[in-house]
Amino acid sequence: MxxxxxxxxxxxxxxxxxxxxxxxxxxxxxxxxxxxxxxxxxxxxxxxxxxxxxxxxxxxxxxxxxxxxxxxxxxxxxxxxxxxxxxxxxxxxxxxxxxxxxxxxxxxxxxxLREMLAGDESEVPDSVELYANINRSMLPDDSGPVDRSPEAFADMAGRAVEEGFRTIKCAPFDECRAPFDAPGLPPEAADGLARIAAVRDAIGPDATLLVDCHSRFDLESALALEPELAALGVGWFEEPVSYRDNSRDLTRITAASSMPVAGAETGYGIELFESLIADRVVDVVMPDAKYCGGVGEAVRIGRSLEASHPGSISMHSPSGPISLLASAHATAAFAGSRPLEHAISEVDWRATTIDPAEHVHDGRLYLPSGPGLGAGLNxxxxxxxxxxxxx
Ligand SMILES: [Mg+2]
CATH class of the missing domain: 3.30.390.10 (Enolase-like, N-terminal domain)
Incomplete structure (x- = not known):
């Protein structure tokens, strides 16, 4: 620093x-x-x-x-x-x-903040590529539950691609919760797989599609799900089981998976994230600026892991504009090679939560030029x- x-x-x-x-x-x-x-x-x-x-x-x-x-x-x-x-x-x-x-x-x-975190010598970018997490846009709103059909997923993902995002994430497995009655692939996964197939159709073969499983599976069902996701061209398999409760099973799923397995969004501290990668519990860790020790800790983690295992970190950032902005300063400072998470279309006034307003364009967050974060609360x-x- x-x-x-x-x-x-x-x-x-x-x-x-x-x-x-x-x-x-x-x-x-x-x-x-x-x-x-x-x-x-x-x-x-x-x-x-x-x-x-x-x-x-x-x-x-x-x-x-x-x-x-x-x-x-x-x-x-x-x-x-x-x-x-x-x-x-x-x-x-x-x-x-x-x-x-x-x-x-x-x-x-x-x-x-990004210059302070990066240190004197580095040239720090002033924008960061984002991926569009459509999950929060499809949670219940003030009037109640929203449409979660495959068509609704496809529509939201298609809009994200039209806005310029090249990587999309969804969390489609509403009906699943381990333990399951049947061995192998749970029948309850069919609806989630239909949502993923619809999203893939909508975004085309070139966009990257990430799938978050919110720890809804167990070892056997996750191993049965993996080839189904691979067949749909899924770009990462997020949290089939929790790293906190089930790191041994997660390690086995990661070893068996042809896709990168991502997780650990609630973890704290560089020692944890380094060990999750060194022990290959997951392929990609997801430190969250709100939980991991903060933006300084995120830069220590990112610098260490991008050097030892390039592409093994992508910050978790499903919240508001201050959290996204802080995460973008950190990602810019450690020269993250994967895009940063952005929860799109949650509320239409989002950008005005901060002053100057959040500036997302063509799938990138543009960082303000002022000192510190460069923005404060509105x-x-x-x-x-x-x-x-x-x-
Ligand atoms: Mg997640």
């Missing part, structure tokens, strides 16, 4: 905004005595408020202390490595603080539709 400026947290403010049905995005802002404010997204499903509470307690412990190296925060706070692996709220809380502090440090240094949108609070 290039020159870093210490950042002293004196104020911490949380905000949230309702997005779609049950989904809210959550943000933390930390400010120093000079009024510089770093921001991070910490959306964590049903654990978002617990994460905010824990973050506020952690901020209380470091308030007024200059932080030079955000990576030392877990040690400063006395968080044992094993706790960060097992307690997702604590991991997400320290991750949010680490990322927000880094944004503040880059602003203090007057340089973009406070008028938050005050109109969301809420802001302190703890």
């Amino acid at each position: 290039t020159k870093t400026e210490a950042f002293t947290v004196t104020e911490i403010v949380f905000s949230s905004i309702p997005v779609r049905a049950e989904t809210h995005w959550y943000f933390v802002e930390v400010s120093d005595p000079d009024g510089i404010t770093g921001v991070a997204e910490f959306t964590h499903g049903g654990q978002s408020l617990a994460t905010a509470q824990t973050m506020a307690e952690m901020a209380g412990e470091i308030r007024g202390q200059p932080i030079e190296d955000e990576a030392s925060l877990p040690v400063t706070l006395g968080l044992a490595p094993a706790l960060l692996q097992s307690d997702r709220v604590i991991a997400a809380a320290v991750t949010g603080l680490r990322s927000a502090i880094l944004d503040g440090q880059a602003q203090r240094a007057g340089i973009s 406070q008028s949108l938050i005050s109109q539709n969301g809420r802001r609070w302190t703890i």
